Every structure is written in C-alpha cells, then in structure tokens.
Amino acid sequence: MADGDYFAEAARAVGCPHAPVSGLGLGPPLGWKERLKAGLANSGSTLWFLAGLGLLYALRVPLRLCDNVTAVTGFLSSLTPKFYVALTGTSSLISGLIFIFEWWYFHKHGTSFIEQVSISHLRPLMGGTESSISEPGSPANSREKCKVWRNPLNLFRGAEYRRYTWVTGKEPLTYYDMNLSAQDHQTFFTCETDFLRPSDTVMQKAWRERNPPARIKAAYQALELNNDCATAYVLLAEEEATTIVDAERLFKQALRAGEIIYRRSQQCQHQSPQHEAQLRRDTNVLVYIKRRLAMCARKLGRIREAVKIMRDLMKEFPPLTMLNIHENLLESLLELQAYADVQAVLAKYDDISLPKSAAICYTAALLKTRTVSDKFSPETAFRKGLSTAEINAVEAIHRAVEFNPHVPKYLLEMKSLILPPEHILKRGDSEAIAYAFFHLQHWKRIEGALNLLQCTWEGTFRMIPYPLEKGHLFYPYPSCTETADRELLPTFHHVSVYPKKELPFFIHFTAGLCSSTAMLAFLTHQFPEVMGVFAKAVSMISRTCVEYL
Known part of the structure; x- marks a missing residue:
C-alpha cells in the first residue's frame, strides 16, 4: 500500500527541527576578475574544438580531403549488401558483449567499468587533473x-552458524567478518602478561588460528595446562558446542574459572601497570561470559533470568557501554511484553549524545x-x-x-x-x-x-x-x-x-548501439537493395558536406 x-x-506539519545546514561553501560574491577566469576556464574545451575545425579547413587542400572522400565514396559504392550485413552483425555482437560486461561489472562493483577506466587512466593522459582534496x-x-x-545479538558459531551450514551447505559468515571477530577476541581476551601463564600463551595462539579444528585443539591443550582457563571454555562453548544447552554448560564452567581469576586480579591490580592490564583483560572475559550466559537463557526460554543477568551487568560494569548490552535487554523485555520497562531503557539510551x-x-x-x-x-x-x-x-x-x-x-x-x-x-x-x-x-x-x-x-x-x-x-x-x-x-x-x-550512461549507450546495429543487420539482410541505396545516400550526403566546407 x-x-x-x-x-x-x-x-512535516508538526515542526520537526531540521538538521543544521553546514558545509555548503557559501561565501562572498565573486568579483569580475574571478568570473572572467571561471568563464575562460569553462570555455577552454569549446575553443580547442573551434581551433581544430579551423585547422582542418585550412589544410583541406594540402591534405586533398575532397579526393580522399571521393575515393572512399567510390569504395563504399562498390561494396555488396553482404558486406554491410557482416559489418553490422559484427558491430552488434561486439557492442552486445560490451553491454553484458558493463552490466555485470556494474552489479558487482556498483560503477561503470568504462567510466572508471576513463577517469583513472585516460583523463590524466589527456591533461586532466585529479583533485587531491576529496569532496565531503x-x-x-x-x-x-x-x-x-x-x-x-550475534549467534553462536557451533550451535547456530555451523548447523545452518550443515543443513544448507552455505557459509553464513564471510572471511572478513570472521577476521574482525578474531581481532576482537585478541583485544578482549589477551594482554601483555599472557607469557606468565602457559595456558594463556596457548590461547593467545588459538585466537590467531584460522582453522576451527586447530583452535579447538589448542583450547583443549590450554585446559590440560590449567583446568581453570576461562578463555578455553569460552572458545569451546562458542565453536565446539552443537547445541545451546552444551554451550551454556561450558559457559558455566568458564564463569567459575573466570570469577576465580578475576578476584585474584583485583587483589594485585595496584602492584604494576601489567597487573592493571591483566585486570582489564579478566574483566572483559567475565563480562563476555555473563553476557553469553544471559543470551543462552534467553534462547532457552528463561527470559526473566536473562533480564536479571543483563541488568546486573549494566549496574556492575557501567563503563562497558560500548558492548551495547542494553540492546540485548531491549529485545528480552519486548519478548516479556514489558513495554514500560522498554520505555525506561529507551529514556536512558535514546539520547542525543549517544x-x-x-x-x-x-x-x-x-x-x-x-x-x-x-x-x-x-x-x-x-x-x-x-x-x-x-x-x-x-x-x-x-x-x-x-x-x-x-x-x-x-x-x-x-x-x-x-x-x-x-x-x-x-x-x-x-x-x-x-x-x-x-x-x-x-x-x-x-x-x-x-x-x-x-x-x-x-x-x-x-x-x-x-x-x-x-x-x-x-x-x-x-x-x-x-x-x-x-x-x-x-x-x-x-x-x-x-x-x-x-x-551509468555507458550501459544505456552500449544497449542502444547493440540494438541499432542488430536492427541494421536485420534490415540489410531482409532488404539489401533498399539498404544499399540508403548507404549510398548517406555517403553522398557526407561527401557533399565535406566538399561544401
């Protein structure tokens, strides 16, 4: 509808404030010198075209243009209709191939290939300059x-993404997306003191590993070195668990280990900058685990439990707003149909400064x-x-x-x-x-x-x-x-x-060229005498125009 x-x-009638208009480049009016320079700059191409026509007219006798046109006209008059059919058919085929390639390139890259080549390569050769300052x-x-x-609200790789791949045979995640996740994991779960604990050293390599089986194998190696390695349980819950129930079980093990490590880090945080970095890392691990446990509870239908975990997280760790836990909370409250609570969350986070x-x-x-x-x-x-x-x-x-x-x-x-x-x-x-x-x-x-x-x-x-x-x-x-x-x-x-x-213009142009040449080939094949007369008439008109010049 x-x-x-x-x-x-x-x-519009309710008077919504418009965004401030800025950056339009409004300045004082140009003087007559500036206007003259701008006019001369814009008319440069026209002057070059007129100069070329004048040069061609002056050299018409030395170049014997009339004799050459007469020879070309005689040659064209001697051609058979079969030649025109072959010529127009070949032109139609070539322009059709160009059209198909342009269409494919535009849908894949969102721009015209001919335009891109013209701007990138031909324009500098013809004396054009590229602005070094980008437009806003x-x-x-x-x-x-x-x-x-x-x-x-990202899903679980093992319990959700991989199950989708098993059913459909399609990969739902791109390499770029997974590479960003690997960078996030290294930022959240590693620090410069990892070499002090062998299990953390193994996990540091695991987060950089691209092959999922190799990451899972490294997580088990870390657990052999330290049964309280929280990040190893996190990796197994994310990637090895094939159901949400299994993922929740592993995250609960990670929570027990993570709380122990977090309390130790709190006691040592003031000893050195390295201990402060370690506390930040352990805080990130603990928050991540609790958040994923809340998401497991939400997926398993225990929505009130999920809401409680999220609210506690937002109260206990208010600086970590960049994790956008409030969006998880909003979705869970909507599932409970607690619209008053949703409005209260929006009142806090739907702010102009956020x-x-x-x-x-x-x-x-x-x-x-x-x-x-x-x-x-x-x-x-x-x-x-x-x-x-x-x-x-x-x-x-x-x-x-x-x-x-x-x-x-x-x-x-x-x-x-x-x-x-x-x-x-x-x-x-x-x-x-x-x-x-x-x-x-x-x-x-x-x-x-x-x-x-x-x-x-x-x-x-x-x-x-x-x-x-x-x-x-x-x-x-x-x-x-x-x-x-x-x-x-x-x-x-x-x-x-x-x-x-x-x-782009060139897609329209090649489509028109392909259609027109195909039509000419068809007409020449069906009506060779008429099209021969038409071709001779066009050549005679061209010759007359050149002789007149």
Whole structure:
C-alpha cells in the first residue's frame, strides 16, 4: 500500500527541527576578475574544438580531403549488401558483449567499468587533473566514517552458524567478518602478561588460528595446562558446542574459572601497570561470559533470568557501554511484553549524545505505533486527518527509516532474511538484517503495527530527496555502506543499496548501439537493395558536406 502525500505533509506539519545546514561553501560574491577566469576556464574545451575545425579547413587542400572522400565514396559504392550485413552483425555482437560486461561489472562493483577506466587512466593522459582534496560526500571520506560494530545479538558459531551450514551447505559468515571477530577476541581476551601463564600463551595462539579444528585443539591443550582457563571454555562453548544447552554448560564452567581469576586480579591490580592490564583483560572475559550466559537463557526460554543477568551487568560494569548490552535487554523485555520497562531503557539510551542504532530508533517507533496501530485506518486518516498520537507514531517511523532505510523491507517481508553477521555497519543492510532477525516477531505481535509501517515508511524519502548530501534528523546517509556490507554479508545474499543507483550512461549507450546495429543487420539482410541505396545516400550526403566546407 503506497503512502499518500497527506502522511508526509502531516509529519512535516508538526515542526520537526531540521538538521543544521553546514558545509555548503557559501561565501562572498565573486568579483569580475574571478568570473572572467571561471568563464575562460569553462570555455577552454569549446575553443580547442573551434581551433581544430579551423585547422582542418585550412589544410583541406594540402591534405586533398575532397579526393580522399571521393575515393572512399567510390569504395563504399562498390561494396555488396553482404558486406554491410557482416559489418553490422559484427558491430552488434561486439557492442552486445560490451553491454553484458558493463552490466555485470556494474552489479558487482556498483560503477561503470568504462567510466572508471576513463577517469583513472585516460583523463590524466589527456591533461586532466585529479583533485587531491576529496569532496565531503566522496567515498574516500565516507569510508572513514563507516565504523564496523560487533553485533550485540550475534549467534553462536557451533550451535547456530555451523548447523545452518550443515543443513544448507552455505557459509553464513564471510572471511572478513570472521577476521574482525578474531581481532576482537585478541583485544578482549589477551594482554601483555599472557607469557606468565602457559595456558594463556596457548590461547593467545588459538585466537590467531584460522582453522576451527586447530583452535579447538589448542583450547583443549590450554585446559590440560590449567583446568581453570576461562578463555578455553569460552572458545569451546562458542565453536565446539552443537547445541545451546552444551554451550551454556561450558559457559558455566568458564564463569567459575573466570570469577576465580578475576578476584585474584583485583587483589594485585595496584602492584604494576601489567597487573592493571591483566585486570582489564579478566574483566572483559567475565563480562563476555555473563553476557553469553544471559543470551543462552534467553534462547532457552528463561527470559526473566536473562533480564536479571543483563541488568546486573549494566549496574556492575557501567563503563562497558560500548558492548551495547542494553540492546540485548531491549529485545528480552519486548519478548516479556514489558513495554514500560522498554520505555525506561529507551529514556536512558535514546539520547542525543549517544550513538544511535536501528534497535533504538525502531523500538521507539514500535512503542509509539503500539498506542494507535490497532485503530489506524488509512481511509479514516485521509478523511479526518491524523490525531496527535498518530502524527507522533508516523514521525517516529520516519525517524527510524531515515536512520536505516533497509529495515522496513525485512519487517514487511519484501526481502528474505538470512542469519545476521557477527559484525554490523550502522545504517547499513547488515544492521537491518540483524535487527529484523530478532525483532520481526515483536512487530507481528502488536496488531496493526506492520500495517501502519507499510502505509507510512516510504513518506520518509520525500523529506530527504538527496540523502547523500543532506539529512533531515540525522547526518547525510554514508555512501560507503554498500561496499562495507558486501564484505560483511555472504555472496548468496542480494545486498540492499540506498539510495538506488541509476544505470551509468555507458550501459544505456552500449544497449542502444547493440540494438541499432542488430536492427541494421536485420534490415540489410531482409532488404539489401533498399539498404544499399540508403548507404549510398548517406555517403553522398557526407561527401557533399565535406566538399561544401
């Protein structure tokens, strides 16, 4: 169901503050000297073209242009229709191959191959200069803004990802994603004092190992050296356990070992900087274990237990907000349908000074939608107008869609879901998959929520006609998301692209060239006499024009 213009106007009528316009480059008006220089610079190509025509006219006699044109015309007149059929057929085949290659390259890399070669190689040869300063919206600058975050709700490799591979034969994780996880593990679970404990030295090598069986073997070696090696139990729970029950059992063993090591580190933390680093590492291990235990409880249906563990973690370790434990808490509270508690969490974390996420924005939209969705009707809204509560709900949906425009297609089941990656790109397709994978059931549970979303989400795009240049409530949409998402998501998934790219000029050009030459070949084959007369007429007109010059 398409969104009517009324909904977009209603959302604007409530006076939402627009994002500050900055960086437009407005300065004092240019003087006549600057305008003259700019005009001369822009007219340089025209002057060169006119100079070339003048030179050609001046050299028409020494070059014997008329005689050469007459010879070419005579040669063309002697050609048979079969030659024209072969010529146009060959041209059609070549242009068709170029068209197919351009289309494939555009879908794989998002740019035109001919354009890229022209800009990268031919332009410098022809005297063009490449600006050393990137534009604000250019991919080079946007790439730096695209920070990859660890998925707070990431699945278990052994109990979930590997089972998917066994059933489908497809790999749900990319090498890039797993490499980022390996870096995270080395950051969280290692420190410079690992050489003091042989088991930690073995685990340091295990986290760097690419082969899963080798990592599991190293974890068992670490347990032989030290039966209280918490990180070894963590690795086995993540990668060897084939069920959530097995993973929980191993994490409980890791928790017992981790608490012992954590208490020892607390007692020695002030002895040296190395002991402080060791305490930080042991704290990370303990928090990770408790969080994964909470996720195991959530998956096994013990939701209140999971909520308690998460709340205790947030109270005991408030500095570790970058782990986004509140997103795990939000999802569990939604499963309990404790909407008042969800609102309390949002009041704390949906703050202008904190980083936003799809979970924050869409959960806020879901709560406002919940109050009006059961009675919402597009026909009634069109006749009588939107109530204040409905306007607030539409506003919240527009805000969420502006932050991540990929989510609605998954919530409305216009695109099929896949297993979420271990890392996500905020505002990208990977974040949309991770959010919808866990939250689709919460939207379905509220009557009319998806109907209201379907009626209003497309109205967001009318408020941001140029999302890469200017946003409405958020910064402009980063142009680097497509490239980063292609590295995070498996190849069998069709990555969602926003804003939708237009086909490059050269794809249209080669398609037209292929079609026109194929048509000429067909006409020449069917009507050789008529096309021969047509070719002679074209050559005669060309000769007349040259002789006139």
